[in-house]
Amino acid sequence: MKVLVTGGAGFIGSHIVDNLLAKDCAVVAVDDLSTGLAANVNPAARLVRLDIAKDDLGPLFAAEQFDFVIHLAAQTAVPKSLAAPAFDCAVNVLGTVNVLEAARTTGVKRVVFASTAAVYGAATAVPIVEETPVQPFSFYGLSKVTAENYLRLYREVFALDYVILRYANVYGERQGDAGEGGVVSIFTRRIAAGQPLDIFGDGGQTRDFIYAGDVAEANWRALVSPAANAVYNIGTGTEISVSELAALMAKVSGRETAVRRQPPREGDIYRSCLDNRAAVQALSWQPRTPLMEGLAATYRSLAGNPSS
Incomplete structure (x- = not known):
């Protein structure tokens, strides 16, 4: 099984890379290293420096023929999204579309997408269930909701399977x-x-607060589970x-x-x-x-x- 992890040199991404390698997967990590670190990436994985919002991902996807994609590369800071909404949109929305286009044109079986509790905004009832209406307070939350909707429509139009994981506050x-x-x-x-x-x-x-190793395992389960084309909260409750x-x-x-x-x-x-x-x-x-x-x-x- 060959898996691409976008944002694979980041904090959460590098834990996911480690977990995939422990499952005997072949792993490629894509990262522009704007916030990620090359030293985070397990040497058993291949690191490719690319910007998902600016670079052509097609040649890499065509050459590697990935089975699955775990898409984490994103702008994740709420204050930055409020200060620079256009940048937030370029990375989180347009970058996601670039990943989905490369995935669907090269036969990727499934995309697992890292979303966030921020999509819910100030929910009135906690713990928050997946059916809670999304009402983001920030452009970061809004860009993640928009990316989620792209995944849903790519499934309807192009039959590209997805799993959306809405993370709680990950630490580690x-x-x-x-x-x-x-x-x-x-x-x-x-x-x-x-x-x-x-x-x-x-x-x-x-x-x-949920530990990064537990989030990494959730991503693995999302890859191999038959329960695709759905949204799941990943937290402790x-x-x-x-x-x-x-x-x-x-x-x-x-x-x-x-x-x-x-x-x-x-x-x-x-x-x-x-x-x-x-x-x-x-x-x-x-x-x-x-x-x-x-x-x-x-x-x-x-x-x-x-x-x-």
Whole structure:
């Protein structure tokens, strides 16, 4: 089985590459390295430097004849989408169309697409189920909704199978400070440097934190499951407030940690937690990494402190 992972040098993408290799897949990672790092990519995979929004993907797809594509390459920062909506659209919408065109013209069997809890906006009921109306607060969320609709129409028009995975807040080793789960990375680096933690608003904002290794396994299940052409939430179903996360990170690190209160951030959703029952049932998947275990592994990796 040959699989292309776009954004494969990124934080989540590199975990997916590792997991695919462990399943004996041949893996090619495409990344423009604007945020990803070549060092993240397992040497058993092939890394190709391409920009999905600007470069011609056709020759690579034609030469490699991929069986499957996992599409993660994206602009993932909500503040950046608000500051530069045209750029966000170019990467997340036009880039996705470029990937889909290359996939459908070269016989790819299925595209697994990385979407986001941000598509739901400020949902009134949590945990959020997949049937909840999408009402994104940001251009990032809007661009992901638009990309999802392209996948649906490509299925109807071109019979290209898809699975859409809407991620909760992903954290883990190799994580950067941007994106939706970046607070874990930010807290880790600040604690390791002896700096206070900034909490925006009252700290009661909740998120559903899921370990990158569990997300990687969900992508594998989405590739091989017969349950295609559907949307699945990929989260733990558990709400953790930002203040609770700060306390857990301090416990993991074993360090005294000060907190600074900051004004609320524009476009910040107050409560977010994903109901994962559909993925558990249809994909035979479930998150297996307890939060404290995942946070400890992340802290050891990012803080460079193996004894913590």
